[in-house]
Amino acid sequence: MATGGACLVWWGEPKRIRDQSCCKNVNEPKKPAAAALLRKLYYAVKPYVPWSLRMALRRSYSRRLRLQQRDVWPILPGSEKTPPGWPGWPEGKQFAFVMVHDVEGIRGVENCRRLMQLECDAGFRSGFFFIPEGYEYRLTPELGQELTRTGFEVGIHDLHHDGKLYSSHQSFLQSAKKINQYIKDWHAVGFRSGFMHHNLDWIHELDILHDGSTFDTDPFEPQPDGAGTIFPYWVARPGVTAAPKAGELPPGYVEMPYTMAQDSTVFTVFQERDINTWKTKLDWIARHGGMALVNAHPDYMAFEGQTGTPRTYPSDLYATLLKYVSSQYGGQYWTATTQEVARYFRDSYLRKRLAPPAV
């Protein structure tokens, strides 16, 4: 991670402590500065390269990488280790199942209600993350309110979604001000960067409860350093050494890494037409009591009556995952939105470990 891998900072201690059980770097680039420069160049030329050419290159590169990385993706051995003193999930459930959706463009917005319906019918609620100042759409108050009224979460996905959010610290600070205004206006508590870019130290500028810009293991992402855990983890603000008040946590946020492969990776890059990759990972997470967090994009789903394109996959595949979870693991999982899981993690786990006891 850009933080150097720190994930827990105990109050009162001047130096960061990386909790071995919940955070280790995987796939950290050997030359991070060169990797950052390459990313910058890529996003500068990206708008001028046709999608079909970009995808063809990505597919060929990713197929070779998949073979090389088969020992660490989709399952990273060691990432199942539970955080120290972990109390388990609410009501003694075996594992958590969490769904999020990044809404990338106008097609995604048009599919939001279909996806909501699909999940409601299957008894699930998820989080929808919208781009506040993207090129294709603006979130309407009607859709935002409909989502929250029916138990879904509304979160912030980047600012412009152009791959440039982290291009300099100064520009990030300016963007953070705008993002914080949207957080307030939308009553949101969660954030995720575009393209899973992340600088966990900078994200402290956002007024959030949780961030979701990382993953347990995903060598196919442009910033492929993984968190190495299938549990949420705490990112404490660096440089804070003063002990918090009794019963309070030091400043920081909960990081909610996605732990199931993204739909775009499985269905668009690898062009799979079954959910075996998802099933294998879900079974493994369930066995180890972790958090199965899946990020699926409404933009890429073709619902009934919609013509499929090279960029889409049948929404039935996603529906099959939900059916699989409920039929295979009925009564054994806790399903909640990202904000509910982040609150549980903060209040039922972190507070007991990190907050000084009230006298």
Ligand SMILES: [Zn+2]
């Ligand atoms: Zn996105």
